[in-house]
Amino acid sequence: MIDKLELFMALARERHFGRAAEQCGVTQPTLSAAIRQLEDQLGVMLVQRGSRFQGLTPEGQRVLEWSRRIVGDARSMREEMRAVRRGLAGHIRLGVIPTALSMVPRITAPFREKHPDVTFSIGSNTSLQVLGHLENFEIDAGITYLDDEPLGRVTSVPLYSEHYHLVTVAGSPLADRESVTWSEVAELSLCLLTADMQNRRIINHHMAQAGVSPEPTLESNSMIVLFSHIRTGRWASVMPRRMADAFGTSDDIRTIPIDDPTATHRVGMVVTHREPYTPLVTALLLEVRRLAEDQAFQ
CATH class of the missing domain: 3.40.190.290 (D-Maltodextrin-Binding Protein; domain 2)
Structure with a gap:
């Protein structure tokens, strides 16, 4: 079922069967069949269908919330077991507001020294994109403003003003x-x-x-x-x-x-509020908290 939930999340994110299928590396008929099988398993309609994608049903919206939890927990479990077998390794995706991009090396450089088998990809995003990408599991962590606009259900670590x-x-x-x-x-x-x-x-x-x-x-x-x-x-x-x-x-x-x-406005790291965190996110938060305590950085 995990695979079907991931396909369903992609459809909800892209709002288009063709784009969602391409994003997931499957054919459109395969994606459509998976969504129908998921609907049969749950006994409810998830997607409003017509000649094109028309949105999620109320039941689909609720299943989307559950999907994010379940898929997030499954990914955390897989990553933790991989860390047990091979040590900390993998890829961290960061979304960063433009004004904070210059400070990212203060995090990534010492992190890579401690964990050389971890790689990074860093995107420049608006504050709203950071939160949206977090919610849809498109990034693992974000660096954004902590004041003024609602952050939702996230864990935040203030870095500087x-x-x-x-x-x-x-x-x-x-x-x-x-x-x-x-x-x-x-x-x-x-x-x-x-x-x-x-x-x-x-x-x-x-x-x-x-x-x-x-x-x-x-x-x-x-x-x-x-x-x-x-x-x-x-x-x-x-x-x-x-x-x-x-x-x-x-x-x-x-x-x-x-x-x-x-x-002055505070900037910090945000991650989706979930326990337990993946080993990668746990290690990243540890590094960010260390940097936040460095008075020379403030």
């Missing part, structure tokens, strides 16, 4: 200031993250508090794109100081604290 700075080049407006206000920043030609990013919603919120509204002339979901445009001297941006430092400060780059008000 973001402190926001104006990032600009020498000789540009406000570049010689010791600090600036949000209303002053709003007057500049800005490049900012796109509106689907929580960082952008945070910036919008603080500017609204100051009675202004940002009108960026360039938006991107990539911090590299933003920093590249800052270097041209035609744009400025708002970034956490930690992120700006990761690109390497130089004589021509200025990072200026933004006050009135001074804004």
